[in-house]
Amino acid sequence: MNTKKEMIAMLLAGGQGSRLHVLTKEMAKPAVPFGGKYRLIDFPLSNCVNSGIDTVGVLTQYQPLELNSYIGNGQPWSLDRMNGGVYILPPYVSDKEGTWYQGTANAIYQNINFIEQQHPQYVLIVSGDHIYKMDYSEMLSYHIKKQADATIAVINVPEEEASRFGIMNTNEDGSIYEFEEKPKSPKSTKASMGVYIFNWEKLKQYLIEDEKDTQSSNDFGKNIIPAMLDNHENMQAYPFFGYWKDVGTVDSLWEANMDLLNSKQNINLNSEQWHIFSRNEPHPPHFVGERAHIAESIVSEGCRIYGNIWYSVLFSGVVVEEGAKLNSSVVMKNTIIHQNATIKYAIIAEDAVIEEGAIIGDDPCHYSDLSEWGIAVVGRGAVVKKGQVVHPKEMIEPACDRFFNR
Amino acid sequence: MAAKAMCILFSDHYGATPMELAVGRTLATVPFGGRYRLIDFILSSLVKARIFNVGVLTKERYGSLVDHLGGGKDWDLDRKKGGLKILTPFVKAESEFIRNRNKVEALISIASYLESCSEEHVILADSNLVMNIDFEGMQQFHIENDADITLLYQERSDHKTDKLSIGCDPSGKVVDAYSGPSRIDGMTGSAFNVAIFKKSYLLLMIARAHTFGWNNLERDFITRNIHTRRVFAYRHTGFSAVINTTADYYRASMQLLDENVREELFYSETPILTRIKNSVPTVYGFSGKVKNSLIADGCEIHGKLNRCIVFRDVVIKEGAVLNNCIIMQQSVIEEGAELNCIITDKNVSISQKHILFGYSTYPFIIAKGQTV
Numbered sequence: 060m061n062t063k064k065e066m067i068a069m070l071l072a073g074g075q076g077s078r079l080h081v082l083t084k085e086m087a088k089p090a091v092p093f094g095g096k097y098r099l100i101d102f103p104l105s106n107c108v109n110s111g112i113d114t115v116g117v118l119t120q121y122q123p124l125e126l127n128s129y130i131g132n133g134q135p136w137s138l139d140r141m142n143g144g145v146y147i148l149p150p151y152v153s154d155k156e157g158t159w160y161q162g163t164a165n166a167i168y169q170n171i172n173f174i175e176q177q178h179p180q181y182v183l184i185v186s187g188d189h190i191y192k193m194d195y196s197e198m199l200s201y202h203i204k205k206q207a208d209a210t211i212a213v214i215n216v217p218e219e220e221a222s223r224f225g226i227m228n229t230n231e232d233g234s235i236y237e238f239e240e241k242p243k244s245p246k247s248t249k250a251s252m253g254v255y256i257f258n259w260e261k262l263k264q265y266l267i268e269d270e271k272d273t274q275s276s277n278d279f280g281k282n283i284i285p286a287m288l289d290n291h292e293n294m295q296a297y298p299f300f301g302y303w304k305d306v307g308t309v310d311s312l313w314e315a316n317m318d319l320l321n322s323k324q325n326i327n328l329n330s331e332q333w334h335i336f337s338r339n340e341p342h343p344p345h346f347v348g349e350r351a352h353i354a355e356s357i358v359s360e361g362c363r364i365y366g367n368i369w370y371s372v373l374f375s376g377v378v379v380e381e382g383a384k385l386n387s388s389v390v391m392k393n394t395i396i397h398q399n400a401t402i403k404y405a406i407i408a409e410d411a412v413i414e415e416g417a418i419i420g421d422d423p424c425h426y427s428d429l430s431e432w433g434i435a436v437v438g439r440g441a442v443v444k445k446g447q448v449v450h451p452k453e454m455i456e457p458a459c460d461r462f463f464n465r
Numbered sequence: 466m467a468a469k470a471m472c473i474l475f476s477d478h479y480g481a482t483p484m485e486l487a488v489g490r491t492l493a494t495v496p497f498g499g500r501y502r503l504i505d506f507i508l509s510s511l512v513k514a515r516i517f518n519v520g521v522l523t524k525e526r527y528g529s530l531v532d533h534l535g536g537g538k539d540w541d542l543d544r545k546k547g548g549l550k551i552l553t554p555f556v557k558a559e560s561e562f563i564r565n566r567n568k569v570e571a572l573i574s575i576a577s578y579l580e581s582c583s584e585e586h587v588i589l590a591d592s593n594l595v596m597n598i599d600f601e602g603m604q605q606f607h608i609e610n611d612a613d614i615t616l617l618y619q620e621r622s623d624h625k626t627d628k629l630s631i632g633c634d635p636s637g638k639v640v641d642a643y644s645g646p647s648r649i650d651g652m653t654g655s656a657f658n659v660a661i662f663k664k665s666y667l668l669l670m671i672a673r674a675h676t677f678g679w680n681n682l683e684r685d686f687i688t689r690n691i692h693t694r695r696v697f698a699y700r701h702t703g704f705s706a707v708i709n710t711t712a713d714y715y716r717a718s719m720q721l722l723d724e725n726v727r728e729e730l731f732y733s734e735t736p737i738l739t740r741i742k743n744s745v746p747t748v749y750g751f752s753g754k755v756k757n758s759l760i761a762d763g764c765e766i767h768g769k770l771n772r773c774i775v776f777r778d779v780v781i782k783e784g785a786v787l788n789n790c791i792i793m794q795q796s797v798i799e800e801g802a803e804l805n806c807i808i809t810d811k812n813v814s815i816s817q818k819h820i821l822f823g824y825s826t827y828p829f830i831i832a833k834g835q836t837v
Binding site for chain 1: 498499500538722724727730731732736737738739741743745746747748749750751752753754755756757758759760761762763774775
């Protein structure tokens with residue numbers, strides 16, 4: 060039973076996110092936890108469902124176990140459908156051959172059969188590692204109105220940052236005439252958000268052509284988009300306004316979590332109209348003890364708080380013993396922070412144990428040379444020993460024998 | 466691995482006056498513990514013991530129950546074989562039985578349903594029990610002893626006039642039972658309204674009840690037969706709270722603030738499952754001061770709380786001071802309000818600087834949706 064779809068979504072979730080270092084050692088970037096109870100992939104998935112898209116292919120490759128188990132049958136995002144739903148698409152072998160995904164375009168190319176099964180008119184391509192709320196159906200209306208062959212969502216970035224992004228240079232009518240990847244002297248401030256809508260038949264042609272080119276990196280930004288521009292296809296820039304955060308680095312992931320504590324530049328997760336869904340585990344409500352102090356923080360279910368927490372984000376099941384102090388930190392689920400430990404400006408991954416008196420991270424105001432300061436990171440399941448000091452910018456690896464200890 | 470028992474849960478009081486919080490909803494759906502409903506505890510124990518065929522008998526005003534349970538998915542009870550079934554009253558205008566006045570009538574109405582199920586044993590239980598029940602052990606005990614009935618009981622030093630007291634021999638067989646005001650030596654076991662019946666025996670009892678007009682489950686099905694049938698009792702150890710009155714409710718709620726009770730109820734091997742709601746994590750503001758309290762998701766805390774249980778999506782504004790309170794979903798406590806020993810039902814609003822004091826022996830309940 061495969062009725063024709065207007066638009067389906069392909070979610071690129073195969074990346075390693077190497078700039079997140081220890082946090083992505085054992086999981087793909089879209090599975091990275093965020094905001095107390097979410098994972099990065101909740102944003103594009105929720106955006107799809109809220110936009111009325113009921114068929115989403117999730118392309119996985121790097122360390123997919125965490126991501127695949129998390130997505131499951133798609134039920135938390137209402138994507139367990141009779142006709143459509145979420146599909147996990149890993150690289151595969153056929154009787155002729157099989158290769159890993161060689162690039163973003165190659166990943167889509169290898170799934171042409173899947174897309175053809177849905178007979179869509181349009182295909183939405185999004186990445187799984189940005190935090191934002193967007194109505195893709197409005198972007199599609201724009202695409203159709205402008206009779207575009209491809210539409211790329213763009214957001215205005217500050218001029219001094221423009222050279223970090225892929226910049227679209229547009230005509231008066233919004234059509235794109237040039238695309239520059241990280242230009243030294245940017246001609247505009249419209250940065251590509253990595254969200255594309257294509258007419259499927261047209262995209263298919265370009266993907267097939269690109270595969271034949273052995274020199275190509277098989278990448279949307281480097282190959283497909285420039286090829287379409289060269290052929291003077293109708294490429295449109297869809298202007299997006301709102302919160303958008305690329306959480307590719309430790310610093311930006313930390314900042315995005317801290318943003319949740321600042322009501323002025325908040326993504327507003329608590330919106331009735333545009334809810335962000337996630338897979339929830341059963342936890343009791345969190346408990347706050349006699350001598351606990353909590354201010355300006357987010358605390359999730361199942362936590363047990365007996366210490367001091369200031370300006371921090373706590374995921375579920377975190378234990379903070381008496382005398383422990385947290386400041387401007389992100390602590391992921393089931394981590395235990397023992398008595399009198401101090402954690403400042405740090406990200407602690409899941410299942411970690413911070414023993415008594417350990418000191419992790421520090422306040423940047425103590426550093427005259429800020430190049431020596433950074434967010435301290437403790438990897439999943441790691442144990443920071445009694446009295447141990449983890450300096451700002453230092454990273455503790457995830458525990459390697461964790462699976463066998465469980 | 467497959468369970469040999471199915472379960473029928475009574476979602477409501479039968480005959481007794483419902484407590485204030487159970488007016489307008491079933492006893493099973495009284496909100497408890499910050500994010501649960503009373504029925505969640507027994508459902509979680511059943512699921513832990515792999516008992517997946519659960520029928521919930523309803524009587525009246527069961528809208529909130531249907532809403533809460535849905536198809537049973539959140540308790541892993543959405544199954545092709547067995548699963549959760551909501552057994553609504555079967556009433557015709559000319560029917561003799563009007564709204565299942567007692568448990569016996571309720572059972573008579575589902576006799577054919579019971580017959581159609583393949584399980585050999587049936588657990589009959591109330592849904593107002595806050596405890597982790599070892600149904601796996603109880604089933605095994607029941608089968609090993611070839612019992613017709615196995616009751617669940619706990620040794621208690623205090624005597625409850627409204628509970629059945631039992632005395633057992635060393636093998637666990639019930640030799641005496643007593644339901645009355647004075648305490649009798651040798652009968653220190655206090656029975657819960659949880660029992661496993663051999664299905665063939667239960668169907669026999671139901672048929673007899675219909676024939677002879679029996680109307681009391683405990684007396685006619687159980688105690689009357691302790692000398693003529695194999696009636697055993699399985700011991701429950703650990704925390705237990707039966708919620709019948711507001712006093713029971715308040716006391717059990719405040720007991721959740723004790724670490725040992727929480728540890729046993731929530732951090733044991735039985736996860737307490739409940740309907741999944743997609744709330745955001747709770748946010749604490751600059752002036753939030755919380756002590757000794759249980760707080761659910763979705764809240765905004767700017768006030769002072771001590772020994773409180775706060776449910777989902779509650780807003781407590783700056784200057785509000787709450788002690789020993791239970792605040793249910795989506796309530797709003799405005800600036801400067803002061804509350805002590807108050808229970809607010811869902812969607813209650815307490816206006817600025819309003820002061821409400823109850824006592825721990827007599828907490829005041831503000832009804833659903835009211836504004837003070």
